[in-house]
Amino acid sequence: MFMPKHSFAPVLGQVDRYVLDSKLLENRLGDPTSREILVHIAPEGVDLIHKGEKLPVIIYLAPFTSSGPARAGWKAFSESILQRHERLVGNGEMPPCLLVLPDTFTSLGGNQFVDSPVMGNWSTWLSSDLKDSIMQRYSCNGKFGLIGKSSGGYGAMYNALTKPGQWDGIVSHSGDVGFETMFMPTFTETITHISRYDSPANYVDSVMKAGKMSSDDFHTLMICAMAASYDPGISEADNPLGIQLPVDMKYCELDEHRWSKWLEFDTLKLIESNSNNLNSLKLLFFDCGNQDQYGIQYGSRKLAIRLSELGINHIWEEFDGTHSGIDFRLDTSLPLLSKSLMS
Numbered sequence: 001m002f003m004p005k006h007s008f009a010p011v012l013g014q015v016d017r018y019v020l021d022s023k024l025l026e027n028r029l030g031d032p033t034s035r036e037i038l039v040h041i042a043p044e045g046v047d048l049i050h051k052g053e054k055l056p057v058i059i060y061l062a063p064f065t066s067s068g069p070a071r072a073g074w075k076a077f078s079e080s081i082l083q084r085h086e087r088l089v090g091n092g093e094m095p096p097c098l099l100v101l102p103d104t105f106t107s108l109g110g111n112q113f114v115d116s117p118v119m120g121n122w123s124t125w126l127s128s129d130l131k132d133s134i135m136q137r138y139s140c141n142g143k144f145g146l147i148g149k150s151s152g153g154y155g156a157m158y159n160a161l162t163k164p165g166q167w168d169g170i171v172s173h174s175g176d177v178g179f180e181t182m183f184m185p186t187f188t189e190t191i192t193h194i195s196r197y198d199s200p201a202n203y204v205d206s207v208m209k210a211g212k213m214s215s216d217d218f219h220t221l222m223i224c225a226m227a228a229s230y231d232p233g234i235s236e237a238d239n240p241l242g243i244q245l246p247v248d249m250k251y252c253e254l255d256e257h258r259w260s261k262w263l264e265f266d267t268l269k270l271i272e273s274n275s276n277n278l279n280s281l282k283l284l285f286f287d288c289g290n291q292d293q294y295g296i297q298y299g300s301r302k303l304a305i306r307l308s309e310l311g312i313n314h315i316w317e318e319f320d321g322t323h324s325g326i327d328f329r330l331d332t333s334l335p336l337l338s339k340s341l342m343s
Helices: 043-050 081-090 122-137 151-162 184-197 200-209 215-230 256-263 267-278 296-309 327-340
Strands: 014-021 034-041 055-061 098-102 140-149 169-173 283-289 315-319
Touching: 014 122, 034 043, 034 081, 034 122, 043 055, 043 081, 055 122, 055 151, 055 327, 081 098, 081 327, 098 122, 122 140, 122 151, 140 151, 140 327, 151 169, 151 267, 151 283, 169 327, 184 200, 184 215, 200 215, 215 256, 267 296, 283 296, 283 327, 296 315, 315 327
Parallel strands: 055 098, 055 140, 140 169, 169 283, 283 315
Antiparallel strands: 014 034, 034 098
């Protein structure tokens, strides 16, 4: 009988947890501004620190419906990111680093790692308060990398484009790109689900008060989170969060002004004005499965072509797979990122 391989390896390195409070994370959702930060150092890294050496920092940005500490947890028929980290370092495939896994979950189900009055100023938090707290607590070499999947991958790419000089290398696994292909086909499904509540504001309020979520709620809440990230409205009595969609509720017709606000955050658009911000990166790696359920492969292919046209050094890989079950790609990206942060 054949079964998927499971890692029974114990985590032998140093695992720290601390809480970071920041006013930058004040938000309309009422989510806490104090967040747990998990830091993992493989045994070889602990030894180097004891010898007085400094390590690079890799910050992991979690996908939608997940968070850093959750990614560190035990996984059936697989290995946690902590086990993977120790295996790669122990085998000599990657140099030791400080692997940081922050809690970035929100009440809308996830995070795009941008600054938003609804969600909090996550982009600024990453490059300021989080980085500062790590440097105060650990022996760092001053090099910082971002790595993430899906929304986390988008966050890595977005922050490299908009925070020049703050990040030395980034990895985006199946990160959101090509919003017209990704999101526009989903709006009919979204407003059909919301229509029974009359408005996005009523829908979100209902979900937050419900004891459980339906299968349809996952995608609908995700689109509301995107709206809160890319085009937050003002807070009003009948819409305290300021969530507004780029389509009308009756005919699903596109509001060109609202939609243009979304497109300003699409990395396909951002590279046209911000590509110079990528020149200082030691590594720009992104990949996507050729059967991605969200159509991210199409925007990724366009991004790879445009980066080449602009003369931006990058590594683009398309693999056989979907949007799910792609942690194996970390075996490729983590060593590349850690090595790039050593120089």
